[in-house]
Amino acid sequence: MVEYESYSSALRTAPAPVFANLVHYATLAANGHNTQPWRFHAGTDEMRLLPDFGRRTPVVDPDDHHLFVSLGCAAEKLAIAAAATGRSSEADFDPKDGLRFWFGAGAARAHPLFDAIPRRQSTRARYDGKSVPNRDLDALIEAGKLPGVRLIVLTDRLQIGRMRDLAIACNSVQLADPAFVAELKRWLRFNPRTAMTLGDGLFSASTGNPVMPDWLGQRAFDLFFTAQSENDKLFRQIDSSSGIAVFVGERADRAHWITVGRACQRFLLTATCLGLKCAFINQPVEVAPQRANLANLVGETGKRPDLVLRFGYGPTMPYAPRRSLETVVV
């Protein structure tokens, strides 16, 4: 039987930065629109990871699916960072209260995914189109396996082409919706100083776009951000990818969305260890009427797919900003 000590008693006896370190690693997780919709709390006998509903994106994510997937991504990083520093962890999830973690004492041990945490990024660039060796594909599939989640990996060019066409069709739907575009624009950060000051949002340089003063960025967005230009970019990016991964939860509820986030983070960190880059192409998940087509495409008819991402070999881009720890600890 494992004896679990309380996290905060460990906190009291351990050097003070331990809690901050764990939170820091957790906040490096992938999350929708980089809103970072999480808060962390060290209680008397547990640590909590709470949803921050003030950071919802109601247009693209009306039922908070992405928000809970993002929490799952942070949860997995927290668990990996804890394991690497000698704390086994158990977590439970309550739809009202978020995740509760208990930590067990143990010896610090090297964790292969831990070192990849600060290096992982969403790389929205063209990749080189090279195939991934089978043993690395197997490692990715193994990493993304968690009970309650199906991971489908496509490497066949015909299937990748079908996914590309679906993503582009959905992108056109989204960019024709003024509410979607207005919400997206709210989270764009054109200027490095603004991006670093706010510590959130989609920073131009990280998304492969030029940096400029905020006023000019807003104008340039209105003038040059068109469905045609974005679709052309998406076409080239998907065609240059080695493969596509699709995560499908067994059920469409918050608990499964958290598990999908955890599985996805393991996949992304394993990809990072293997020298691969990844980027989400979630349009077919976000345009609700197209979800059935996506499910059919990956042989999961009747299910609600959760995440689509592409992977391949590509350049390292500037990293996305993060909010300071003080703003996420409550």
Ligand SMILES: Cc1cc2nc3c(=O)[nH]c(=O)nc-3n(C[C@H](O)[C@H](O)[C@H](O)COP(=O)(O)O)c2cc1C
């Ligand atoms: C649930 C979820 C949905 C996402 N959807 C998209 C997407 O459709 N397109 C995209 O380019 N990035 C998407 N992302 C990636 C985030 O924008 C990215 O994680 C965030 O900006 C932080 O950057 P980083 O991953 O480089 O740390 C998504 C991430 C998550 C967790």
